[in-house]
Amino acid sequence: MDRRSFIKTLLGGAAVLGLGNVIPRGPGAPMALAQGFPDLVAVKGTDVAAMYDRALEAIGGLGRFVGKGQKVLIKPNMGWAVEPKRAANTSPELLAHIIKNAKALGAAKISVFDNTCDNWRSAYGESGLEEAANAAGAEVAPANSERYFQKVTIPGDTKLGETSYHELYLEADVIINVPVLKHHGGAKMTAALKNMMGAIWDRSDLHWGGLDRCIPELMLYKKPTLNIVEAQRVLLTNGPRGHADSKYLAANMLLASTDPVAIDSAAYRIMAESGITEPGYIAHAASIGLGQNDLSRLNVQRLTV
Amino acid sequence: MKPNERMKTIKLIRRIIAWGIFVLLIVSFHKPDAFHWVIKYLPKIQFGQSLAGFFSRGSMTAVLTFLTLSVLAVILGRFFCGFLCPLGAFMDFAFFVRSKIKKRPFSFSTGRPHWLIFPSLLLISFWVGYPFPFGQLEPYSLFVSGHAFLLLVMLLAIFAGRAFCAYLCPTGLALRLLAGQSLLGFKLDPATCLNCGACQKACPAFCLNVRDKSLDRGRCLVCLECATVCPNGSLRYGLASPATPNPGRRRFLRLAGAGAMAAGAYLTGENLRARTFAQPDSQPIMPPGALSLAHLNAHCTLCHTCIAVCPNGAIQPSHSGTPILTAKPFLDPYMGFCQYDCVVCGEACPTGALSPLTVEAKRLTRLGLARFDRPECVVIKNSTSCGACAELCPTGAVRMAPGPSGQDEPTLDTDYCIGCGACQKACPVRPVSAIVVTGLSIQQTAKAPRVVISEDLIPTEDFPF
Numbered sequence: 001m002d003r004r005s006f007i008k009t010l011l012g013g014a015a016v017l018g019l020g021n022v023i024p025r026g027p028g029a030p031m032a033l034a035q036g037f038p039d040l041v042a043v044k045g046t047d048v049a050a051m052y053d054r055a056l057e058a059i060g061g062l063g064r065f066v067g068k069g070q071k072v073l074i075k076p077n078m079g080w081a082v083e084p085k086r087a088a089n090t091s092p093e094l095l096a097h098i099i100k101n102a103k104a105l106g107a108a109k110i111s112v113f114d115n116t117c118d119n120w121r122s123a124y125g126e127s128g129l130e131e132a133a134n135a136a137g138a139e140v141a142p143a144n145s146e147r148y149f150q151k152v153t154i155p156g157d158t159k160l161g162e163t164s165y166h167e168l169y170l171e172a173d174v175i176i177n178v179p180v181l182k183h184h185g186g187a188k189m190t191a192a193l194k195n196m197m198g199a200i201w202d203r204s205d206l207h208w209g210g211l212d213r214c215i216p217e218l219m220l221y222k223k224p225t226l227n228i229v230e231a232q233r234v235l236l237t238n239g240p241r242g243h244a245d246s247k248y249l250a251a252n253m254l255l256a257s258t259d260p261v262a263i264d265s266a267a268y269r270i271m272a273e274s275g276i277t278e279p280g281y282i283a284h285a286a287s288i289g290l291g292q293n294d295l296s297r298l299n300v301q302r303l304t305v
Numbered sequence: 306m307k308p309n310e311r312m313k314t315i316k317l318i319r320r321i322i323a324w325g326i327f328v329l330l331i332v333s334f335h336k337p338d339a340f341h342w343v344i345k346y347l348p349k350i351q352f353g354q355s356l357a358g359f360f361s362r363g364s365m366t367a368v369l370t371f372l373t374l375s376v377l378a379v380i381l382g383r384f385f386c387g388f389l390c391p392l393g394a395f396m397d398f399a400f401f402v403r404s405k406i407k408k409r410p411f412s413f414s415t416g417r418p419h420w421l422i423f424p425s426l427l428l429i430s431f432w433v434g435y436p437f438p439f440g441q442l443e444p445y446s447l448f449v450s451g452h453a454f455l456l457l458v459m460l461l462a463i464f465a466g467r468a469f470c471a472y473l474c475p476t477g478l479a480l481r482l483l484a485g486q487s488l489l490g491f492k493l494d495p496a497t498c499l500n501c502g503a504c505q506k507a508c509p510a511f512c513l514n515v516r517d518k519s520l521d522r523g524r525c526l527v528c529l530e531c532a533t534v535c536p537n538g539s540l541r542y543g544l545a546s547p548a549t550p551n552p553g554r555r556r557f558l559r560l561a562g563a564g565a566m567a568a569g570a571y572l573t574g575e576n577l578r579a580r581t582f583a584q585p586d587s588q589p590i591m592p593p594g595a596l597s598l599a600h601l602n603a604h605c606t607l608c609h610t611c612i613a614v615c616p617n618g619a620i621q622p623s624h625s626g627t628p629i630l631t632a633k634p635f636l637d638p639y640m641g642f643c644q645y646d647c648v649v650c651g652e653a654c655p656t657g658a659l660s661p662l663t664v665e666a667k668r669l670t671r672l673g674l675a676r677f678d679r680p681e682c683v684v685i686k687n688s689t690s691c692g693a694c695a696e697l698c699p700t701g702a703v704r705m706a707p708g709p710s711g712q713d714e715p716t717l718d719t720d721y722c723i724g725c726g727a728c729q730k731a732c733p734v735r736p737v738s739a740i741v742v743t744g745l746s747i748q749q750t751a752k753a754p755r756v757v758i759s760e761d762l763i764p765t766e767d768f769p770f
Contacts, residue, residue, distance in 0.1 A: 042770075044767060081645070118645070119641075121338065121616055185696055186691050186693060186713075187692070204731075204735075207683060207731075208687075208733040209689070236762070241699065244754045244755060245754070247759050248759070248761045249763075250762065250764070251764055265770075269769040272769065273765070295770050
């Protein structure tokens with residue numbers, strides 16, 4: 001190798017290394033934040049489809065996130081083999097509505113899955129979500145076996161170190177996180193951050209390592225593009241499954257935000273009156289840079305339909 | 306048309322049916338979701354299972370199937386062995402191998418070993434306390450769960466035809482008693498027989514004697530091998546002659562002898578078996594509908610249909626060192642828990658060892674009781690929030706409540722515990738969960754979960770942020 005080619009190689013290598021830092025990490029990195037849109041939208045109403053339409057309109061439309069030919073993952077909560085009125089899973093009507101919206105925008109593939117707590121066939125069926133998603137034109141994928149999951153290293157100094165995400169989560173261009181807001185015996189509350197536990201394989205790692213610390217870490221590898229929290233009928237006690245003596249709050253609300261920490265902070269405010277303590281993972285998520293937990297510093301739009 | 310053409314067609318139909326059942330069973334055991342109807346009904350038409358079901362009276366389907374198959378055996382002979390038995394179909398494959406490697410023909414046998422071998426095995430098994438006549442000999446159970454023994458059966462078939470069916474099979478012995486004087490059967494016509502012996506050489510059950518033109522219908526498997534090779538069409542299926550040589554006293558003595566051995570084995574084995582499971586600490590968790598360990602032990606044929614259908618993979622064959630529990634289906638919560646609304650195993654059980662339960666009854670059926678080992682709990686040990694057990698508990702027996710540690714910790718109210726094992730599965734502590742279910746030897750009914758009908762609370766503020 002002569003000197004000239006050596007220098008060329010060196011320069012080429014440097015260029016590649018330099019570019020590596022410019023290219024956004026992970027395929028699902030959200031598009032550059034469009035200015036002028038609210039950070040968080042909260043819509044009150046009783047018709048979930050209308051609430052969704054209004055919220056998305058305010059936040060710039062789903063077209064801001066979903067483009068033609070993209071692979072879209074919609075991650076509801078469908079971990080429990082209970083009927084929709086128990087509000088332990090995301091509303092089938094809302095899920096179907098989002099799928100149709102993404103389909104209309106030309107998404108190439110829309111998938112839905114959850115690593116369920118109850119038996120997956122029962123949970124997919126009883127929740128009514130599989131039927132609704134299939135009818136709306138999504139692919140409902142299984143997540144009941146480790147073979148669907150791939151191990152990745154979470155960047156940064158984390159407690160988890162590594163975890164296995166569902167292959168559909170890893171390959172998705174756009175991830176729409178659609179949890180239902182509810183009480184949770186261990187983590188205090190389930191919303192956007194907590195819903196990621198259904199996208200990975202081994203949850204016991206998080207229980208072992210401490211939920212408050214580990215839950216936010218799941219978003220460090222790849223953050224959902226958009227979070228929508230359904231808070232129509234909020235399970236207040238004995239969550240996340242709910243029992244026959246559980247109490248509910250008729251909150252009739254839907255939240256939308258690209259910031260999972262902001263949306264969880266707002267979601268907690270909805271439940272706060274029921275006496276639950278604030279989940280420690282919200283503050284931790286803010287501290288590791290996942291988002292803003294101080295709502296006073298955000299542009300929050302409040303709407304009613 | 307050659308005289309045996311029609312018989313060849315019927316033999317082909319027999320093979321299609323038997324091999325169809327063979328293939329369907331294998332497929333449905335591997336894809337129980339997609340072939341739910343197969344696994345729900347096909348095991349039920351197995352004679353051995355219906356026989357066990359008849360005696361357990363656990364299911365009306367089994368009783369009716371047993372009576373139907375018995376009447377058909379009395380009329381048609383052991384057609385079950387030729388047409389419906391998956392192990393018989395398996396042995397057909399072995400004959401294909403045999404035809405490639407070994408040409409020695411079969412010959413006639415008196416068939417007496419059946420009266421000796423099977424009851425002896427029964428005797429031994431009762432003494433040892435391991436039910437291997439059912440677990441490892443009953444053909445359907447052997448087919449679906451006795452993988453190691455399948456190889457032996459294959460070898461036996463290659464070298465000795467369907468000797469298994471003639472000498473070892475417990476279902477075969479029962480059918481032999483029923484079909485010995487069957488109304489219809491194969492007959493060798495002495496007027497047209499050429500004495501070539503082709504049929505006798507082809508008969509894998511050794512039941513055909515060309516010298517005196519006789520055929521033992523108790524052992525004939527209606528496999529049609531003889532009829533398809535007869536060059537003169539001398540073997541015909543029709544009204545059989547009622548007279549067979551020396552039925553009377555000798556036959557009665559054989560039967561009485563076998564019965565006495567079985568009864569003796571049962572009576573003397575009882576004590577031994579009782580002694581083998583006096584270990585309350587290792588009490589296994591029985592699947593829902595097993596009622597009691599005594600009921601399960603008496604009626605389970607180790608066919609493992611419940612293991613195949615369990616959607617959570619919770620039911621596993623036991624590897625207990627205790628002979629009578631070996632290979633029995635028990636819940637292993639580390640593998641999976643018993644899904645709250647699921648009644649699939651009871652529906653699929655062909656013998657009634659697991660009674661079919663309604664979903665309402667299943668929800669209250671207590672299989673065992675959870676025990677919470679507080680010092681091992683991560684909330685206490687690591688001072689973290691967890692609650693995985695309470696999360697999964699379907700009845701609310703385990704809940705999170707503020708405890709002495711100052712944070713929410715699991716509290717257990719065993720009144721509501723149904724022993725499904727969801728808490729044990731969810732608990733992150735390993736190798737032994739901090740909450741573990743111990744089985745009950747008699748299943749109980751748990752207290753119905755608390756129901757409080759409460760109106761939804763209406764929030765006071767429109768936007769609380």
